[in-house]
Amino acid sequence: MINNTRTSHEIHATPPGDLAIWFFIYAELLAFGVFFVAYAFARANNVELFNESQQHLNRTSGAINTLVLITSSYFMVRAVAAIKQGLSNSCARWIAAAIGLGFVFLAIKIAEFNATFATGISLSTNTFYMFYLSLTLFHFMHVILGMVILAAIMVKALRGGYSAENHIGVETGASYWHMVDLLWIILFPLVYVIR
Amino acid sequence: MDTPHKPHFIRPCTRIWLALMILTCTTFAIGETGWSGTAVMLTVLGTAVIKVEMVANYFMGLRRTRWLWRGLVLGWLILVSGLITIAYLMTVK
Numbered sequence: 001m002i003n004n005t006r007t008s009h010e011i012h013a014t015p016p017g018d019l020a021i022w023f024f025i026y027a028e029l030l031a032f033g034v035f036f037v038a039y040a041f042a043r044a045n046n047v048e049l050f051n052e053s054q055q056h057l058n059r060t061s062g063a064i065n066t067l068v069l070i071t072s073s074y075f076m077v078r079a080v081a082a083i084k085q086g087l088s089n090s091c092a093r094w095i096a097a098a099i100g101l102g103f104v105f106l107a108i109k110i111a112e113f114n115a116t117f118a119t120g121i122s123l124s125t126n127t128f129y130m131f132y133l134s135l136t137l138f139h140f141m142h143v144i145l146g147m148v149i150l151a152a153i154m155v156k157a158l159r160g161g162y163s164a165e166n167h168i169g170v171e172t173g174a175s176y177w178h179m180v181d182l183l184w185i186i187l188f189p190l191v192y193v194i195r
Numbered sequence: 196m197d198t199p200h201k202p203h204f205i206r207p208c209t210r211i212w213l214a215l216m217i218l219t220c221t222t223f224a225i226g227e228t229g230w231s232g233t234a235v236m237l238t239v240l241g242t243a244v245i246k247v248e249m250v251a252n253y254f255m256g257l258r259r260t261r262w263l264w265r266g267l268v269l270g271w272l273i274l275v276s277g278l279i280t281i282a283y284l285m286t287v288k
Contacts, residue, residue, distance in 0.1 A: 015264045016256045026267055033275040040282035047286045051231075063223035067216060070250075074212040077254050081202045171256075178255045185246045188219075189239045190279065193226035 016080070017172035025179045028142070032183050035138070036190055039131045046127055051195045053128035056119075061112050062192040065105050066184060069143075072101035073181035076150075076174040079157075086164035088157050095154040095170075098177065102147040109140055132191055139183060146180045149173045204256070211253040218242050236283050244276050 015022050043050040079094035116133075123130050153173040156162065162170055222242055225235060248269070252258035257265045 010259070012260050015260045022264070026271075029268070029271050033271055036275055037278045037282070040279040044282045044285045059223065059226050063219060063226075066219045066222075070212065070215045070219065073250065073254050074208065077208045077212075078205070081205050084202045085200075175255055178250055181254070182247050182250045185215075185250065186243050186275070189222050189226075189243045193222055194236050194239050194283070195231045 015175065017175040018168055021172045021175055025175060028179060028183070032138075032186075035131075035135055036186060039135065039190065042127055042131060049126055050128045053126060053132075054192070054195055057132070057192050058112050058115065059192050061108050062188050065108050066188045068101050068105045068108070069181045069184050072098045072105070073178050075101065076177050080167070080170055080174050083157065083162050083167040083170045084164055088160055088162060091162065091170060092154050092157040095150050095157065095173075099147050099150050099154065102143055102150070105143055106140070106147075109136065109143075113137075135187060135191060139180070139187060142180050142183070146173075146177045149176055204253070208253050211249050215246055215249060218246055233284065233287055237280070240276055240279060244272055247272055 075094050075098040079091045079098065082088075082090040082094055113133075113136075116129075121129050123133050150173050153169055156169060222239055225239055251268045252265065257268060
């Protein structure tokens with residue numbers, strides 16, 4: 001049996017989870033980083049347009065979604081903690097709770113998109129909305145992918161596929177989900193707040 | 196079989212979760228005031244940088260890995276937030 005136990009206070013050679021997911025995470029950070037910087041420089045050339053358009057965004061739903069994703073991310077910390085104790089059912093419940101909050105995020109975002117599109121706004125309305133819709137839709141896709149990954153891990157946990165000694169899959173899914181949260185933590189202030 | 200003790204990282208991560216919630220509410224409150232300007236931008240962006248480091252080091256567990264892995268995230272964060280700051284400062288008259 002593979003032993004993936006990571007003891008509490010030592011420094012590990014690699015991050016938690018499968019190392020392959022970390023290369024994927026760093027590639028995603030790079031892609032979103034380019035997007036964030038492109039947004040900032042596009043804004044520098046159209047400050048008044050960006051500031052005026054930003055006023056029409058629903059900042060409250062953006063903030064609630066930030067709280068939702070942070071809490072969902074914390075639930076995955078608890079899921080990892082549970083499986084490290086060998087508590088498969090508890091791990092599955094924490095993952096289910098994290099997925100549940102993922103659905104809350106999607107529901108709020110869909111409502112926000114609906115409200116935006118209902119006013120006739122689209123990708124071609126102006127540069128600000130092109131960035132706003134592209135960035136948030138790109139992130140939206142990552143939330144969906146993360147939920148699919150978490151669902152697969154939850155099913156495996158329910159079937160007893162993980163243990164206190166072998167839980168690399170749970171850590172891998174959790175790492176991806178934390179990345180989704182981390183990206184939104186920058187996206188929210190950048191697009192919804194800073195002017 | 197004895198149930199293993201709760202992993203050591205739960206309590207610090209719970210504190211981090213609370214801090215993240217408070218910092219998010221702070222960012223939202225600043226947004227609601229309608230304030231703008233360099234100081235506000237640096238405060239909001241700085242808050243985001245701190246939050247990202249919290250998630251990376253505590254939730255993702257990078258603080259217990261070799262410096263390289265943390266450094267990659269920190270380097271990315273410094274580069275992205277630095278360029279965003281430069282872009283915003285370009286518009287200050």
